[in-house]
Amino acid sequence: MALTNAALLTSISEDRALGSAMLFPHRHPQASPAFHIEVMDLWRCADEWVLIEAFREGAKSTLSEEHLLIEACFGNFGYCLIIGETYTKACQRLEAIKFEATRNMRLQSLFGRVKQAGRVWNEHQMELANGVLLEAHGWEEEFRGFKWRDLRPDRAYLDDIENKERVKDKASVDASMRKLYLELIPAMDKVRGKIRVTGTPLAEDCMITRLRENPDWTSRRYPICNGDIDDPETEALWPERYPMDWIRRKRDEMERAGQLRGFMQEYMLMAIGSQDKPFESDQIREMALDPAPWMPKVVITDPARTVDVKKSDRTGRVVLSRLGTTIYVHASSGEYWKPNEIIDDLFSTSQRFNDAAVAIEKNSLDEWLLQPMRAEMLRRGVTLALKPLSAPQDRDKEQFIMGLQPFFQAGDIVLVGGRSAHPKLVAEILNFPSGKRDILNALAYFQRVFSGAPVYEEFGEWNLIDGYEPSQRHAMALAFNAAGAETTAALICIEGERMVVVADWISPVPPAQAVPDIAQLVRAAFPRARVTAWLPADVLDQSDRMPIVPALRAAKMHPMRGGYINVSRGALSPMIRTESRGKRLFLVDSGATHTLNALAGGYNFPVNRTGNKDSLPETGPHRTLMEGLESATYVICSQHNDVIPDGVHTAVNPQGASYMTSLPRR
Template identity: 80%
Template sequence: MALTNAALLKAISEDRALASAMMFPHRHPQASPAFHVEVMDLWRAEDEFVLIEAFREGGKSTLSEEFLLLEAAFGNFGYCLIIGETYTKACQRLEAIKHEALRNMKLQSLFGRLRQDGRKWNEHQIELPNGVLLEAHGWEEELRGFKWHDLRPDRAYLDDIENKERVKDAAAVAASMNKLYLELMPAMDKVKGKIRFTQTPLAEDCLVTRLRENPDWTTRRFPVCNGDIDDPSTVALWPDRYPMEWVRKKRDEMERAGQLRGFMQEYMLLAIGTQDKPFETDQIAECAVDPAPWLPKVVITDPARTTNVKKSDRSGRVVVSRLGTKILVHSSIGAFWKPDEVIEDAFATSSRFGDAAVAIEKNSLDEWLLQPMRAEMLRRGVTLALKPLSAPQDRDKTQFIMGIQPFLLAGDIVLVGGRGAHAQLVAEIQNFPSGKRDILNALAYFQRVFSGVPVYEDFGQWNIVSYYEPSQQHPMALAFNSNGADTTAALICIEGQRMVVVADWISPVPPKEAVNDIVQLVRAMFPRARLTAWVPADVMDQADRMPVVAALRAVNLYPMRGEYLNVARGALSPLIRTEAKARRLFQVDQESAKHTLNALAGGYNFPIDRAGNKGNVPETGPHRTLIEGLESAVQALSSQRDTALPEGIHMAVNPQGASYVTTLPRR
């Protein structure tokens, strides 16, 4: 029997990984992976300083306890220090060793009783019958002057001694380096001393990263898998316990919670420093309700070309509005949408947020997405105020997203509804620059969507009414305009000096159909209204070429001649600013004239070039077409009003389109 035990002792002495499996099978419910053998070899190596990095719950502490107990039982060292982050944690590690020493019958059958009769073990010390001492200490203690009888420590085990406080800055890390080199190392036995350090990196600059680059230290890293997590060829280091399915699921779970950086740190051993994480959680501002519900919204979409959940980017979409310097985020989502789903979301979201304009990244997507979207407008008879966006060519995606950093720092990015309503966006902010960032990329486009100078900067909440009901005694005017692609109209109620935009339309169908539909709708809504139609003088001058004029005449609504577009620009300003009887002279119904509201609140603007110079002509698009038609009519109406003709006077139009006063009664 003694011979058998001697052979077994020799076998487990030569192969500590085998010893661990044989002596502690109850501590290894899953099959031990190959990297555990490497860990045991590193512990036993002749190298003086060894650093072992392993992923969270990778078994590094369990193996350390088993190795130290076996070494102590063999008497391969005389005095071992177990140093933890705190004294309590070091004692917990020693307690696990103590538990095995007292209750592991396999160990006792080979080495006899490991507790000497009559000797009491302390919470921080255990002495084996062979005279070996294991002692627990916290890293916060002063590590000087250790001695046991005539022995100095010849083993030291540093177990996850770093924490967030000890890696908060370079000075804190330097303090740990000083403690290691100026306190612990001088306290060790100069001939037989060995230090083993197991740790997961907590920062880009920490004790681990500094020792990793030190040639005096033997280092080995064991992340949870050996490559890109999404690569099908990547293999898990411990497949029986952490298969790749679990790794991917855990990664996605932590990413959704905004903890991707924590996953990369704890499981992939890739620590990202604060300097590489420009966005912090405390920079995210939020509000429970929309502080300015009257503001027009813009839907910004960053579509993805593919929908491979594992490989491709998501389509990112946000709904934003601008209140001064603040950007209000009303909705946000990231999804693996197909092209038809991107289009469907654009229409649904625009409708849900008051016919919001749709800004969409168009790089290489013109025919892929914009053409089907225009076709869908014709099919539905609904127009989206589209604003194609070009991806930046002078910087990459990360640098483009970094453009929102000043706004976050100033608290100018406000999540309406709170963080819970924007879980995906918050996660991307917390994870950036790691992980998915498609919603962030869509949000970064607000700098382009809200660029330019609004033509009517004085327009505000005081110019907005809700559910306006025009009186039959007041005349009404339909201000038409067309740019070739869109036909626009604004219905104006004229209350003496005051003008109220009651409804508006932007239609992608040909003018003949658009005008007919609009006029029929207005006549059905206001059958007794005294209605006149107006078109800009620029259009009247080309009446034979412009189908909108012919379309109006076809429905027996002969258009009046408005002012020229360049002359009329800015014509709304005096009315917007002037107040009479506690009401502004120009108002817009926010329920039924949303296109006008969106245009005046920023959609109708002068562009700004890269040099910061304001353009002389407003940015082209349906908003400009709509407001230019409105300006032209208002300027002409104001000029007529300035002639002091009595209200209700009969007017007619000659074949050339010029209006004149007539005594003939109206039908």
Template identity: 35%
Template structure:
């Protein structure tokens, strides 16, 4: 055996070696192990081999090398290269043709294989074998070479997105391949297909389920034994670059595209709950709208842990407007900081936090940070849903009806919605709480941006009032002034704690804010002998006088009238942008309770906004009854009945 024969024998027995030795110019970086598997099966006896390989994984390159090698070893008589269209097929044939013409190593191994017919779409080799190019769906007339039917077929990415877009298109191409092409081949044909899975019912996926076919699936990354992502071809695609590429696709909202092109995963767009066309980005600036937020905290911060997802939104009529949404791996301290950042930027009516995470590791740090900052934020613990996927699917009708708007691009939310139910779903899960936190009808639905003032200050020489209210664990106050029948609200306070523990600080801060001594009022409950919560007694220890207001509901018609009225070209009721709690309450936080049956209750939802605004209403009701708030006859009525009616008592303020 000559040296030449020994080389050919080794190349014949070791096809990966043949690829490496004869086509070294095509391999500037080391080949990954999966290339050898593909090469062995390409040259093997199997009738059908399907390569589902990520873009850039060299599936077509291997074919362009395998065909010349098989030609040199006389392993086919009539090879058919089929492309998505004729142009693609000719381009692939041209790459093969170039190797016959310019590859000296190939010529040394097998001799000059160029033959008499050397065209753009058809080659006849010196061995007598033919290689032809054909577009998918073209007529199969004339594909015989002499009397030889095709015995080797290479299908190169036969389908595009249009081809798989409808059942009719998919059936058409499947029928052509299985009912026209294969029967036209030699009985001992071998078919090799390189494909991207564009649809679960695409030709490639049908072939993948066909008995007897060898199927290779190589995504661009995989999970190792430790659950960490590793590149399938690290020499060419370092994992850092791969993950950056994935994030680029996600940021563009092309989750499905990345899965198809790089992860070799097919999904039917028509079965996805959320589709790209459902997303509407409508830039807008938030002003008076009531805002809500939800944070779904992750328990751990390992590499493969869930993200902490948070979303900030408003319900504006039937529309769900999303101001912000993101997901990230955060430490507990960072989750706490996130809540205060959300408050500083958006001042939500309620700030939902998933209850288990709150109780496990966030409750105490949040309380400590509120004390440290001298600030109370409206944290609302919420129980996690029983079925998370169904919980998120509840958003689909709103997206389908185009009633969801993004106030800015929100790549994390968009990517996770497009990937749902696979991959990370932490941000959509946080958004789904918008349905659970949707408020009932606002008590004051006439409130809008007209009623907000940026720099309201008390007018000197006129009384300034602090309308107080309290429960056994919460004290609220609204600082306001009555000017010629108009009301101006300047500031407000919400403090956790018993009245005796916090009232002195609230009054002191209100005096500073008003530039003088404020006058205090509270609702009739606080003058009830048996049902008061200690507010009146706490004020007496300051010591200051607490004047009685009326039942809150008696003021609502008057407040509604003020919201609709103007005085000297200005709204009759205006609230400073600094009075954040009052703004939130009037904008929607103070609303009728929503019953489980979906009906609206006649009473307001329990909570901080009800406490705050009922204190405000109790004061405003004095105006409705004709009481004076300018200090001249304010002492004339010094007592109140159980139903809020004021009268003059002989006991005066000793009651």
């Protein structure tokens, strides 16, 4: 039996990984992976300073305890320091070693009684029968003057000694490094001393990363898998315990919880510093209800061309409104949508938020998506007020999203409905720059969507009226305009000096089809109202080539001549600012959503990179609508409300323009 034990002892001494498997099988329910053998070899090697990085729950502490106990039994060292983050954690590590030393019968059959009879082990000390001492200490202690009898420590084990407080800044990490090099290392035996450090990096700059980059240290890293998690060729480091399916599920679970950075740090050993975390949890502001429900909304969509759940980007979408400098996020989503699903969502979301304008990345707004959208507009008879967006060419997506940082820091981005209403967006905010970032990218476009100087900056909630019903005694004007195949109209009720926009239309069909539809809707809603059609003078001057003029004549609505577009621009400002009898002279009913969208910022002067405004407003349906409204308002106001008197007689000149006449009707 003695010969058998001697042979076993020789085998275990030469192969510590074999010894761990033989002596502690109850601590290894799954088959040990290859990297466990490397870890045991690193513990046993002759190198003085060794750093071992392994993923969370990778058994690095378990292997360390087993190796230290085997070494202690062999007498490979005389005095060992076990140093933990705190004194309590170091004592817990020592307690696990004590438990095996007194209860493991396989160990005792080889080495005899490990604990000396009558010897009482202290909370932080255990002295083996062969005179070897293991002692537990916390990193917060001072390490000067350690000595056991005539021995200085010849082994030190530092187990996950860093925490968030010790990596919060460079000064804290410097303090840990000074403690290591000016206290612990000088306290070690100069000939036989060895230091082993295990842990995971808690920041981009921490003790682990500094030791990893130091050529004086032997360093090895063991992440949970050997490549990109979504790559089918990637292999798990410990497949029996953590197969790739488990790793992917764990990654997705932590990403949904907004803890992807933590996963990459703890399981992939990717150090992430505070400078790489531009968005903190306490910067996310939330609000239960929309503080300004009258404000028009904008749907911003960043489409994805592919729908591969594993590798492609998602289609990011947010619904925003702006009040002052504050951006309110009303809805958000990130989905793997096909083109038809993207289009359906654009229409449904725009309708749900009162005909919200739609801003979409122009790089994706080609025939792949644009042609189906045009067809769907014609099929539904609904126009989406589209605002094309250009993807940034001077920076990558990550740098583009970083433009959100000052707005988050200032608290200018508010999640309406709270975090629970935006789980995917919150996860992307907290995970950035790791993980998905498609919703964040859509959110970052708000700087371009809300850019420019509104033509009517003075417009506000005081110009809003809800549920307005015009009186039959008041005249009404229907301000038409057209640009290309786009037809717009705004129905205005004239109450003396006051004007109220009652309804509006933006139609994707040509005037020949749009005008009869609009005229029919107006006559059905206001059968007894005196409605006069108006067109900008620029359009009437080109009546021979503008299809809207014959379309109005065919509908028996001979248009009055409005002002010229450039002259009429800004005509609403005096009425927007002026108040009479407790109400502003220019009001917009909450149902006139296109006009609200335009006045709240859709009708604006673009601002170039030098900060100068362009001379003309941004082209689009909002400009077409507002120019028709302005040209009619300019003439109506200039005539002091006598432009549409009761019983007015009108006639049409040879150029097709309508004018007032004193001649009676036939």
